[in-house]
Amino acid sequence: MSDASLRERIRAESERLGFDRIAFVPAGPCRDAPRLDRWLANAYHGEMKWMERARERRTDPRRLLPGARTVVSLLTFYDASDDGAAARWRGVARYARGSDYHNVLYRRLRKLVRRIAEDAPGSRTVTAVDARPVLEKEWAERAGLGWIGKHTNLVTTDGGSWFFLSELVTDLALADGEQPHPDRCGKCTDCLRACPTGAIVEPWVVDARRCISYLTIELKGSVPVELRPLVGEWIFGCDVCQEVCPWNRFATPVTEPRFRLDEGRFRGELTDFLRLDDDAFRARFEGSPVRRAGRDGFLRNVCIALGNRGDRGALPALEAAARDDPSALVREHARWAIERIDASG
Numbered sequence: 573m574s575d576a577s578l579r580e581r582i583r584a585e586s587e588r589l590g591f592d593r594i595a596f597v598p599a600g601p602c603r604d605a606p607r608l609d610r611w612l613a614n615a616y617h618g619e620m621k622w623m624e625r626a627r628e629r630r631t632d633p634r635r636l637l638p639g640a641r642t643v644v645s646l647l648t649f650y651d652a653s654d655d656g657a658a659a660r661w662r663g664v665a666r667y668a669r670g671s672d673y674h675n676v677l678y679r680r681l682r683k684l685v686r687r688i689a690e691d692a693p694g695s696r697t698v699t700a701v702d703a704r705p706v707l708e709k710e711w712a713e714r715a716g717l718g719w720i721g722k723h724t725n726l727v728t729t730d731g732g733s734w735f736f737l738s739e740l741v742t743d744l745a746l747a748d749g750e751q752p753h754p755d756r757c758g759k760c761t762d763c764l765r766a767c768p769t770g771a772i773v774e775p776w777v778v779d780a781r782r783c784i785s786y787l788t789i790e791l792k793g794s795v796p797v798e799l800r801p802l803v804g805e806w807i808f809g810c811d812v813c814q815e816v817c818p819w820n821r822f823a824t825p826v827t828e829p830r831f832r833l834d835e836g837r838f839r840g841e842l843t844d845f846l847r848l849d850d851d852a853f854r855a856r857f858e859g860s861p862v863r864r865a866g867r868d869g870f871l872r873n874v875c876i877a878l879g880n881r882g883d884r885g886a887l888p889a890l891e892a893a894a895r896d897d898p899s900a901l902v903r904e905h906a907r908w909a910i911e912r913i914d915a916s917g
Contacts, residue, residue: 578691579746585687586646589680590828592735593647593728595715598747599640604710605631611777618781620790630705633741637698642747644740645712648677650831652734652823661838663877665785665809666734668861669838671830675859677701677738685740697742708737716751722775723763723813729756732820756819763813769802772813784810788873789865794904795876801912805877807842808862808870834860842881843889845874846897846906868899875902879909882916 573581579596586594602608608631617623629635633643650667661669681699688697700706709726713719718728725733757775764772771782780786784806787795795803814820826832837860848856853867862870875893878886887910894906 573691575745576748578688578744579748581691582644582684582688582746586684589683590648591646591680591684591738592649592731592824593717595645595712595717595751596747597643597645597711597715597750599633599643599741602631602707602710603714604707607776608707614779616773616777616779616781618786618790619792620780620786626705630707633706633711636700636704636706637696637741637743639696639743640741641745642742643706643711643715644742644746645708645715645717646677646681646738646740647712647717647728647735648673648738649731649735649824649826650828651826651833652732652820653832661833663805663807664838664862665806665811667736667831668808669833671834671859672861672863673736673831674701674703674861676828676830677736681738681740688740688742688744692744695742695744697740697744700739700741701736704739706739706741708739711739712737714750714752716753719753719755719757720776721763721817721819722757722761723767723772723817724776724778725814727756727817727819729819730822731824732822733814733817734820734823760818762816762818766812766816768804768810768812769799784812789869792866792869794901795872797908800876800905800908801880803873803876804880807873807877808865837862842874842878843886846871846889846893846902849898868901871897871899871902872905875905875909879905879912882913884913887913 583594612624634640652666678701685697709720712726718726721727727733769782769784771779773779784803788806788808837856850867857863878890890906890910894903894910897903
């Protein structure tokens with residue numbers, strides 16, 4: 573089978589499996605390696621020490637798979653609607669309101685790899701969805717799927733930035749050259765101006781230590797006191813820089829039910845979450861991205877959101893958490909929330 577024929581068979585199979593876009597680009601050194609090094613040197617990665625590891629593999633997929641010749645970049649849209657029941661849970665980033673995309677996309681990738689192995693016996697392919705050291709946005713941009721916006725998310729002209737990226741790295745010669753997408757941000761700086769914490773310190777540079785997504789997910793300890801009021805009512809992730817992006821007016825409708833709001837997980841009120849113990853938290857958010865924050869981190873976020881909301885009706889639940897919660901982290905943030913509500917009058 574010719575490379576072109578194999579490429580088209582893979583393209584057709586990816587569409588059948590539910591991927592929305594696919595592109596093939598030659599494997600080689602990453603051009604963003606110097607930018608990554610500067611970002612790490614500035615300690616903008618905060619506690620994400622895993623970003624420091626495996627630099628050689630992260631900046632050259634041929635280190636991830638010796639003999640790699642092609643990076644296959646895949647794009648999958650998720651539900652960007654924010655109306656009805658979803659609007660009540662605006663404090664949860666839209667990508668996290670349904671099933672964990674890692675599980676969904678990995679299953680699809682494994683099926684795609686099996687099909688490739690059938691059509692090209694003896695070939696070698698590895699999969700990547702966040703967890704592997706791959707600079708996925710660079711490969712998607714070089715493949716022509718979109719461009720990296722000033723908020724550092726990939727953006728497309730026909731679907732904005734509401735999507736997941738995943739990759740295959742293979743020793744098959746499937747690429748037909750690079751087709752980098754031109755930058756369409758122009759002079760727009762809406763995302764920089766809208767970021768509540770000023771985390772986008774300059775175009776294409778995010779100080780994760782100030783980013784609400786980092787603070788509510790990656791940070792395992794206390795949220796800096798000076799940043800807590802700026803977090804607003806976000807309890808897992810943040811969508812502000814995407815919400816203000818003009819290109820997201822062209823969001824693509826999504827039919828995949830696993831990427832839509834799971835109302836069972838998010839039923840009730842914010843204060844209800846403060847009653848969850850470890851077992852109840854794990855059971856409620858089984859198969860959800862929210863589990864990544866952990867029970868204590870998630871309840872920490874809930875306390876901050878309640879404090880910023882200023883609803884005195886939340887005081888009994890917060891007082892119980894401040895007094896009885898087994899986690900010192902939760903008790904600390906519950907006390908902060910109580911003080912903030914009291915100070916608001």
